[in-house]
Amino acid sequence: MRKKHLFSWLFALFVATGFAQQNIILIIADDLGTDYLGFYDDGLDTAKMPNIRSLLKNGVRFTRAWSFPYCSEIRAAALTGRFPFRTGVGTVVTSAMNGQLDTAETSIGKLLKSPAAPTKYATANIGKWHLHVQNQMTRNFPAALGYDHYSGNFSGQLPDYFDWQKIVDGAAPIAVTNYATTEQTDDALDWLEKLDGTKPFFLWQAFNAPHVPYHLPPASLHSVPNLTGTAQDIAAHRPEYFKAMVEAMDTEVGLLFQYLDDHGLRDSTTIIFIGDNGDAPNICQFPNPQRAKGTVYENGVHVPMIISGPAVMSPNRVSDALVSTTDLFATIVEMAGFSDWKSHILPTKPVDAVSLVPILKNEKTGVRDWVFTEVFDPAGTPDDGKAIRDPEFKLIRFDDGHEEFYK
Numbered sequence: 001m002r003k004k005h006l007f008s009w010l011f012a013l014f015v016a017t018g019f020a021q022q023n024i025i026l027i028i029a030d031d032l033g034t035d036y037l038g039f040y041d042d043g044l045d046t047a048k049m050p051n052i053r054s055l056l057k058n059g060v061r062f063t064r065a066w067s068f069p070y071c072s073e074i075r076a077a078a079l080t081g082r083f084p085f086r087t088g089v090g091t092v093v094t095s096a097m098n099g100q101l102d103t104a105e106t107s108i109g110k111l112l113k114s115p116a117a118p119t120k121y122a123t124a125n126i127g128k129w130h131l132h133v134q135n136q137m138t139r140n141f142p143a144a145l146g147y148d149h150y151s152g153n154f155s156g157q158l159p160d161y162f163d164w165q166k167i168v169d170g171a172a173p174i175a176v177t178n179y180a181t182t183e184q185t186d187d188a189l190d191w192l193e194k195l196d197g198t199k200p201f202f203l204w205q206a207f208n209a210p211h212v213p214y215h216l217p218p219a220s221l222h223s224v225p226n227l228t229g230t231a232q233d234i235a236a237h238r239p240e241y242f243k244a245m246v247e248a249m250d251t252e253v254g255l256l257f258q259y260l261d262d263h264g265l266r267d268s269t270t271i272i273f274i275g276d277n278g279d280a281p282n283i284c285q286f287p288n289p290q291r292a293k294g295t296v297y298e299n300g301v302h303v304p305m306i307i308s309g310p311a312v313m314s315p316n317r318v319s320d321a322l323v324s325t326t327d328l329f330a331t332i333v334e335m336a337g338f339s340d341w342k343s344h345i346l347p348t349k350p351v352d353a354v355s356l357v358p359i360l361k362n363e364k365t366g367v368r369d370w371v372f373t374e375v376f377d378p379a380g381t382p383d384d385g386k387a388i389r390d391p392e393f394k395l396i397r398f399d400d401g402h403e404e405f406y407k
Contacts, residue, residue: 059308081329081353109146
């Protein structure tokens with residue numbers, strides 16, 4: 001049963017007045033490109049997302065946001081502000097043979113807790129981690145990378161959304177039978193409930209949805225009709241189940257938004273919504289789905305991104321600026337008021353992120369001349385390569401030596 005979350009009005013008043021425009025929530029949808037989103041120009045057979053869509057009126061929607069082909073890459077890049085060739089996380093983390101994120105990296109969480117930071121933040125990561133192979137030692141790595149609290153799964157894919165294992169603050173995994181998208185939202189609400197009001201907060205909310213396995217969510221969370229949930233029906237109607245999973249995630253996001261509204265936190269909280277990479281090939285609606293997730297082609301790395309809330313001036317805008325999900329590092333740190341963070345970066349660990357704050361403030365229309373993406377697997381795959389684009393041209397260079405150039 002979902003817990004009722006009650007806050008004292010004194011705490012809400014204190015947060016709203018004392019930490020105006022400082023709370024930050026980053027919501028990540030897993031394997032969600034733009035083709036299922038009706039508020040993107042290339043949206044096709046779209047999912048119902050009224051709560052995410054509601055961010056538009058107070059935000060900026062970015063139409064040229066690039067990420068990376070796999071989930072582990074974007075998490076490492078956004079957390080550190082560094083491209084995959086710097087972090088070593090160049091593909092999906094599935095074994096100890098893959099590059100995993102060094103806990104010595106400077107992360108968002110570490111900067112928000114730095115002695116030099118003007119304001120110290122409460123930090124949490126809820127949901128999918130996917131930066132390290134799970135073992136007794138790595139279970140504590142979220143804390144080592146700056147999170148006060150972690151609750152979620154380390155793996156890239158849940159075995160079952162209704163039967164999975166969760167790690168909480170480095171402890172041994174526990175069995176969970178609550179629907180994963182609901183559980184991850186409940187965990188975020190529980191953490192917010194426990195804050196004592198002495199710090200603003202940064203919440204990294206990383207849903208597994210709508211990543212496989214495709215399934216039938218609880219009926220209360222979606223409105224897609226005529227789904228039986230059998231393996232045969234799922235195989236025959238993947239897009240319908242995918243849309244149901246997206247809508248279920250949006251419904252849970254709505255409860256998070258309602259919590260912020262009910263406790264006087266919405267006006268002091270900036271919300272960022274992104275997809276981590278393009279859709280999986282078996283669900284992609286764009287032509288040539290083999291150029292979707294896992295590739296440096298457009299439909300593998302072009303993702304939705306909305307930034308909404310008090311950090312945005314002149315909201316309800318659309319930006320065609322070139323943006324990398326790596327830029328979330330600099331953007332979040334600067335939204336938190338840490339304007340001179342660059343002076344606290346080691347010369348041996350250069351940061352590639354560029355802050356989007358000037359776009360949010362409507363002071364500039366762009367902050368980058370180019371964006372970059374890549375994928376590399378220790379074993380080597382045909383899709384391994386790099387891509388770079390400016391406003392007009394795009395170059396792809398594959399590791400086998402061949403190149404493709406587009407206008």
